[in-house]
Amino acid sequence: MSTLPTLVLVHGAWHGTWCWQPLIDHLSDLDVRTVALPSSGHNPAVLGDLYDDAEAVAKALAAVGGPTVVVGHSYGGxxxxxxxxxxxxxxxxxxxxxxxxxxxxxxxxxxxxxxxPYWDVHEQPQGNAEHGYFEAAQPLETLYGDVEPHLAQQSVARLGRQSLASVTQPLTQAAWRTVPCTYILCEEDMAIPLPLQEAMAARARRTVRLRSGHSPFLSQPAELARILREELALQSRDRQSSPA
Structure with missing residues (x-):
């Protein structure tokens, strides 16, 4: 059994836990868990908000009951x-x-x-963002530009809707202020421009660069798995060397 921390994966907007499978296939010897965010799904009437998502993440993390490293992709951050x-x-x-x-x-x-511009927004009713949702308007270009075409098409077919409430509500806590963080920069991302990633990554203790588009768990799962293994190993060594 691996002595590395448990890895918890949190997907981004429109996605579900399905998007992680190619990555998980390269991490089969590790304890890897995924979180389904309530704000993403196919039925707009039951989509959750940011705080519902945070509650789902907190419950999944607490359920591990041991050393944990959590990965947030895109909105999942x-x-x-x-x-x-x-x-x-x-x-x-x-x-x-x-x-x-x-x-x-x-x-x-x-x-x-x-x-x-790559959001197809549906505000309901009468412009009320709290009850609206949005879809990915240009997913092949924006999300999956470097993903193998057949897999990209399969992924587009599985995308859901995302609640507008999840993107309008403010954060009330910031984990990076108290928890060590690493930022993986995706240098060819068409959804979150590299300069914006770099500005946010200035808050992280470590940064890693990956020459990929927005979804490396689909386009470069083996390389992303290697990076995550390295992060887990570093964290494990840091934990062992820390004073009791």
């Missing part, structure tokens, strides 16, 4: 940032081309409350 500081056994947060924001920030505050 928001509920991870909100939740990770509240769970004692979380030893590191890894932001994978993810939003690494501060208390009071929301997803939309990054872009002056203007919806990005």
């Amino acid at each position: 928001c509920p991870v940032t909100e939740a990770a500081a509240t769970v004692r056994d979380v030893q590191r947060v890894i932001y994978l081309s993810a939003l690494m924001q501060d208390v009071g920030d929301s997803v939309l505050s990054l872009v002056d409350d203007v919806h990005p």
Whole structure:
């Protein structure tokens, strides 16, 4: 059995736990767990918000009951940032081309409350964002530009909707202020531009660069697995060398 920390994976907007499978296939000897975010799904009437997502992440982290490293991808960085500081056994947060924001920030505050062009927004009713949702308008280009075409098409078919509430609500906690963090920069990302990633990554203790688009768990699962193994090993060594 591996002595490395448990790895918990948190997906981004529109996705589900299915997106991690190619990566998990390269980590079969490790304890890897995934979190399904309530804000993402196919039925707009039952989508959750940021705080529902954070609660789901916190419960999954607490259920590990031992040393844990959590990975947040894209939007998934928001509920991870909100939740990770509240769970004692979380030893590191890894932001994978993810939003690494501060208390009071929301997803939309990054872009002056203007919806990005690759969002297909449905505000309901009468412009009420709390009850609206959005879909990925250009997923092949924005999310999966370097993913093998057949896998990219399969992934597009599985995308759901994302609640607008999840991107308008502000963070009330910022895990990176108290938990060691690593930021994995995806240098060819078309969804979160590299300069924005680099600005957020300035808050992390470590940064790693990956020449990939937005979804390396699909386009480069073996390389991403290697990076994550290295992070887990470093964290394990840090834990063993720390004073009791």
